[in-house]
Amino acid sequence: MPAADRRDSQEKGSLSHMANREQRPGRSDRAGKVVPQAEKKLHEAVCVLLVELCERFTFFGIVCNMILFCTAKLGYRSHQAAMVNMCFVGTSTLTPVLVGWLAEYLVGRIKLVCICMFLHFLGTALLPVVSFPFEDVYIDRRHILLTLPKREQKIVFYFALLTASLGIGGIRAIVCPLSAYSLEDCGPKELLSFFNWFHWLVNLNSAVVFVSISYIQQSVARNLGFLIPFVSGLMAMITIHMVRGEMIYKPKADSSLLTTFGVIFSALKTFCVRHRYFSTALASWLDHAKENHGGHYSESQVEGTKSLTRLFPLFTFQILYRTCIMQIPSGYYLQTMNSNLHFGGFVLPVAAMNVISIVPLLLLVPILECINSWLFSSKDTGHSPTIYIVVGHLSAALSVMAAGFSEMHRKHFPQVEQTLSQEVLLVSSMPCFHLAPQYILLGVAEALVTPSCSLLSFWLVPKRMRGISMHFLALFNGAGCFMGALFVQTAHAGTQGSWFPHLLHEGKLERFFFFLASLMMVNTLGFWTIAHRYNNLHEDCTNEFRGSLPGEKLLKHEKAIKHYNAVLESSPILSPVEKT
Numbered sequence: 160m161p162a163a164d165r166r167d168s169q170e171k172g173s174l175s176h177m178a179n180r181e182q183r184p185g186r187s188d189r190a191g192k193v194v195p196q197a198e199k200k201l202h203e204a205v206c207v208l209l210v211e212l213c214e215r216f217t218f219f220g221i222v223c224n225m226i227l228f229c230t231a232k233l234g235y236r237s238h239q240a241a242m243v244n245m246c247f248v249g250t251s252t253l254t255p256v257l258v259g260w261l262a263e264y265l266v267g268r269i270k271l272v273c274i275c276m277f278l279h280f281l282g283t284a285l286l287p288v289v290s291f292p293f294e295d296v297y298i299d300r301r302h303i304l305l306t307l308p309k310r311e312q313k314i315v316f317y318f319a320l321l322t323a324s325l326g327i328g329g330i331r332a333i334v335c336p337l338s339a340y341s342l343e344d345c346g347p348k349e350l351l352s353f354f355n356w357f358h359w360l361v362n363l364n365s366a367v368v369f370v371s372i373s374y375i376q377q378s379v380a381r382n383l384g385f386l387i388p389f390v391s392g393l394m395a396m397i398t399i400h401m402v403r404g405e406m407i408y409k410p411k412a413d414s415s416l417l418t419t420f421g422v423i424f425s426a427l428k429t430f431c432v433r434h435r436y437f438s439t440a441l442a443s444w445l446d447h448a449k450e451n452h453g454g455h456y457s458e459s460q461v462e463g464t465k466s467l468t469r470l471f472p473l474f475t476f477q478i479l480y481r482t483c484i485m486q487i488p489s490g491y492y493l494q495t496m497n498s499n500l501h502f503g504g505f506v507l508p509v510a511a512m513n514v515i516s517i518v519p520l521l522l523l524v525p526i527l528e529c530i531n532s533w534l535f536s537s538k539d540t541g542h543s544p545t546i547y548i549v550v551g552h553l554s555a556a557l558s559v560m561a562a563g564f565s566e567m568h569r570k571h572f573p574q575v576e577q578t579l580s581q582e583v584l585l586v587s588s589m590p591c592f593h594l595a596p597q598y599i600l601l602g603v604a605e606a607l608v609t610p611s612c613s614l615l616s617f618w619l620v621p622k623r624m625r626g627i628s629m630h631f632l633a634l635f636n637g638a639g640c641f642m643g644a645l646f647v648q649t650a651h652a653g654t655q656g657s658w659f660p661h662l663l664h665e666g667k668l669e670r671f672f673f674f675l676a677s678l679m680m681v682n683t684l685g686f687w688t689i690a691h692r693y694n695n696l697h698e699d700c701t702n703e704f705r706g707s708l709p710g711e712k713l714l715k716h717e718k719a720i721k722h723y724n725a726v727l728e729s730s731p732i733l734s735p736v737e738k739t
Contacts, residue, residue: 207334212364213395214330217283218251219368220388221323223510226492231582233313238651238659241489242644247320248485249640254328256630260416268333275329276396282323283392289316323388330395343625347618348535351544352528354610359524362517362605369513419627422448422456422464463624470616470628473693474635476552476686477612480604481639482646483555483679487513487601489643490659490672491562491594497584497663498569498591500577507591509579515595519602527606544611545690551607552686556679558600563672565594570664587664615693646675 222244229240258275262268289312342350372388426448445465448456492509500507527547572589616632617625650658650671658674660666 208360210330210334210395212360213392214327215361215364216368217279217323217388217392217395218327219365220372221283221286221320222248222488223369223372223513224508226488227496227509227579231579233316234309236661237493237663238647238656238661241493241647241659243320244488244492245485245640245644245647247324248488249637249644250321250324251327252633252637252640254324255332256328256416256633258325258328259332259626259630262333263415264417272329272333275326275333277326278322279326279330279392280396282319282321282326283388285315285319285322286388289319323392326392342617343622347614348531350618351531351535351610351614354613355524355527355531358605358609359521362520366514366517366521369510369517370508372510416627416630418456418460419464419467422461423468425455426461463621466620467624467628467631469692470619470631472689473612473615473686474631476682476689477608477632477635478639478642479679479682480552480555480608481636482643483559483675484601484605485640485643486559486562486672486675487516487598489647490668491597491601493663494562494566494569494594494668495591496579497586498594499572499575499586499588500579500591502590502592506578512591512594512598516598516602516605519599520606523603523606543694544614545693547607547611549683549687549690551604551611552679552683554600554604554607556676556683558597558604559672559679560676561597561600562594563669563676565597566663566669566672568593574664585662585664619693646671650674 225244225247226237226240229235229243230237235243258271262271266274342353345353422445426445429448443465445461445468448464449458449461451458491512495512496509500509569587569589572587574585575588577584577586612632613629616628620628647659654667654670657666658671659668
C-alpha cells in the first residue's frame with residue numbers, strides 16, 4: 160500500500176508538472192488573445208449602450224410634448240391627450256415582450272430586427288409629416304395652402320405612433336436585452352449597483368431630451384421638433400448596422416412565456432377537476448402540472464414557474480405605482496402647461512419641469528450606492544431592498560397628494576394669457592416652480608423603487624427564468640400605464656369632465672389627485688404587509704429555489720456522498736477490513 164501510494168503520488172506530480180509546462184506557453188498565447196476579446200466585449204457593451212441611449216432619446220423626444228401637440232394642433236381635449244400619451248408609453252413597454260416571443264418562435268431574431276428597424280424608421284419619419292407646417296408654401300410666386308385634413312392627420316399620427324412603438328419594442332427586446340450585459344454571475348450587491356447606474360444613465364439622457372427637444376419643439380422650430388426623434392432613430396439604426404453581427408445577442412432558450420403560461424393554465428385546469436371529483440393534497444396547486452401528478456410539464460419547469468409566481472404580489476403592487484408615475488406626462492404636464500412658465504423674460508418649455516423629477520434621482524444614486532455597500536458588507540444578514548420600495552411607494556402617494564394641494568393653490572392666482580406653440584392660452588399666474596415638490600417626490604420614488612424591483616425580479620428566480628421574470632415585470636408596468644388611461648377616462652366620464660377637465664380652472668382636478676393618492680396609500684400599506692416575503696435574499700435564492708430542482712438536488716447528494724467517503728477514509732476507528 161505505501162509503495163502504491165508513493166507511485167500514485169509520483170504519477171500525479173509528473174502529470175501536474177507536464178500540465179503546468181503545457182499551460183505556460185498557452186497562457187501567454189491566451190493572454191495575447193484575451194486583450195482583443197476584452198476589447199471586443201468592451202466595444203459590444205459601448206455599442207449596445209449607445210443604441211439604448213439613442214432609443215431612449217427617441218422615445219422621450221416623442222413623449223415630452225405630445226400633450227401640447229395633441230391639444231394645440233390636433234384639437235384634442237386635455238383628457239384625450241393624456242390618454243394618448245399614457246397608451247403610447249404602455250404600448251412601448253409591452254411591445255418588447257411581444258417582439259421577444261416573435262423572435263424566438265416565429266420570425267427569427269435577424270429578420271425581426273430588420274423589420275423593427277424599418278418600422279422604427281417609418282414611424283419616426285411619419286411624425287414630421289403630421290407636424291410639418293404645410294402652410295406658407297410658395298410656388299412660382301403663388302401662395303399655396305397644403306394643409307392636411309384633421310382626419311387624415313390623426314390617422315397618420317396614430318399609425319406613426321404604433322409603428323414607432325413596435326420598432327422601440329424590437330430594439331429593446333432583440334438589440335438591447337438585459338441579458339446582453341452579462342449579469343448571470345453577479346451577486347445582489349453588484350446587480351443593485353448595475354440597476355442603479357443604468358437607470359441613472361437613462362434618466363441623465365432623458366434630462367437632456369426634456370430640456371433640448373422640448374425647447375426646440377415649443378419655441379425654436381415648433382412643429383419641426385418631431386424631426387429630432389427621426390434623427391435619433393436614424394442614429395440608432397446606423398449604430399446597429401455598424402456592428403450588427405456583434406450586437407444581436409441570442410439568449411439561451413431555456414424557458415419561455417408560453418411554457419410559463421402553459422404550466423399555470425395546466426395546473427389550474429387539473430386542480431379544478433381534481434378538487435371537484437377527488438381530494439388530493441399537494442404542497443402547491445402548481446404541482447398538478449407536473450408529469451408525475453398527471454400534468455404535461457417537467458419538475459424543473461414547474462419549480463421555475465413556482466418561483467416566478469411568488470413574485471406576482473410584488474408585480475401587482477407595482478401597477479398602481481406605475482399609474483402614479485404616469486402622472487408626470489399627463490396630469491402634472493397639464494398643471495405645468497396651465498401655470499406661468501415665464502422666468503426672467505424667458506418662456507420655459509413645459510416638459511423641462513420633468514428635469515426637476517430627474518435631479519433627485521441623479522443625486523440619490525451615489526448616496527444609495529454608499530448605503531448599499533455598507534448594508535451588503537455584512538455576511539450574516541441578507542439585505543433586501545424592500546424598505547426602499549415601501550418608502551418609494553409612500554413618496555409617490557405624497558407626491559400625488561401634493562399635486563392636489565398645488566392644484567387648489569394654483570386656482571387662487573389670477574389668470575393671464577400665455578403663448579405656447581403659437582396658441583394663446585388662459586393660464587394661472589402662479590409660477591410653475593410652485594409645482595416642484597410633487598416632481599421631487601416622484602423623482603425620489605423612482606430612485607428607490609425601479610432599481611429595487613428590478614433586483615428582486617432578477618435575483619429571486621432561477622437563472623433560466625430571469626428573462627421571463629423581467630418580461631412579467633414589463634407586463635405589469637405596461638398594465639399600470641393603461642390603468643392610468645382608464646382612470647382618466649373613468650374620472651372624466653363619471654364626473655362629466657369635472658375631475659379631469661379640459662380647462663383646469665373650470666374643474667376639480669385636485670379631487671382626481673386626492674382619489675389617486677388615497678388608493679396609492681392603501682397600495683403602500685398592502686405591500687408593506689407582504690414585504691417580509693422578500694426580505695432575505697440569500698436564503699430565498701440559495702435554499703428555496705436553487706436547491707429545489709432535481710439536478711441541483713443531485714449535486715447536493717453527490718457532495719454529501721463525497722464528504723461521507725472522505726470521513727470514512729480518514730476515520731481512525733474503522734479497521735482496514737471495514738474500509739474495504
